[in-house]
Amino acid sequence: MASKILMLVGDFGEDYETMVPFQALTMVGHTVHAVCPEKKAGDWVMTAIHDFDGYQTYSEKPGHRFTLNATFDEVQPQDYDALVVPGGRAPEYLRMNPKVIACVQHFAQADKPIAAICHGAQLLAAAGVIRGKRVSAYPACAAEVELAGASYAQIGVDQAVTDGKLVTAPAWPAHPAWLAQFLKVLGTRIEA
Numbered sequence: 001m002a003s004k005i006l007m008l009v010g011d012f013g014e015d016y017e018t019m020v021p022f023q024a025l026t027m028v029g030h031t032v033h034a035v036c037p038e039k040k041a042g043d044w045v046m047t048a049i050h051d052f053d054g055y056q057t058y059s060e061k062p063g064h065r066f067t068l069n070a071t072f073d074e075v076q077p078q079d080y081d082a083l084v085v086p087g088g089r090a091p092e093y094l095r096m097n098p099k100v101i102a103c104v105q106h107f108a109q110a111d112k113p114i115a116a117i118c119h120g121a122q123l124l125a126a127a128g129v130i131r132g133k134r135v136s137a138y139p140a141c142a143a144e145v146e147l148a149g150a151s152y153a154q155i156g157v158d159q160a161v162t163d164g165k166l167v168t169a170p171a172w173p174a175h176p177a178w179l180a181q182f183l184k185v186l187g188t189r190i191e192a
Contacts, residue, residue: 003081003113003186007034008100008123010090015047015063016172017086017117022066024179025084028188032084033070037097040071048088050118050171052157057140072099077106082186087118087138087171095126104129113165115182121145121168136161136168 005025009018018034025032036045047063077083083104085091094100100123107114108129116124121137122144124130131149136159142152153161153168160169160178165185169178183190 001187002029002031003188004079005030005032005082005084006075006077006080006103006107007032007084007086008036008090008094008103009034009045009066009068009086010036010094011045012048012060012063012088013045013066013086013090014088014118014172015049015066016175017088017120018045018047018066019064020172020175021084021086021115021117021179024175028183028190030186030188033075033080034066034068035070035072035075036068036090037072037094037100039068040073041069043068045090050088077103078110080107080112082113082115082182083107084182085114085116085120085123087116087120089119091119091121091123095123101127111165113167113182113185115167115178115185117169117174117178118171124148124166125150130166133166134161134163135166136170136174138170 044065104127125148136153
């Protein structure tokens with residue numbers, strides 16, 4: 001059965017963490033509405049590509065324009081079955097928007113599936129929805145995860161962790177594991 005999924009995005013969200021789940025979840029038959037506060041369907045957000053180039057942290061390069069297909073002010077969280085929160089820099093400022101926080105809290109309180117990757121955990125921490133959970137994120141977000149009352153899952157960059165209906169991962173190299181676990185939580189069946 002196809003799910004209706006809400007994806008919260010913003011300018012300078014990580015390119016792969018926005019594009020790949022949007023396309024993959026759509027490909028398997030789910031409806032994905034990508035929204036950004038203060039923007040409407042047809043507008044776009046600018047993404048950023050984060051690479052691991054051997055520096056002490058990731059580097060950031062210009063990404064692509066990602067076109068939104070729904071309007072933030074018109075969506076109602078109760079109309080959606082699940083939530084996806086990509087990483088990058090967008091969660092850093094999205095977490096300051098009370099409507100975004102209320103949206104995330106709806107999904108957690110309704111016990112709906114939530115998938116967050118990389119810095120997406122910043123938004124979950126700000127919404128106060130990860131207390132008592134085992135959560136992965138980009139390692140730089142470990143302190144925020146723990147301060148929010150969650151247990152930080154220190155896993156490989158290509159791994160993911162599921163705690164109930166919450167699926168998290170450290171960064172885009174985890175897409176195969178992260179998306180597979182999220183599809184399992186959604187009850188999605190793919191037959192060869």
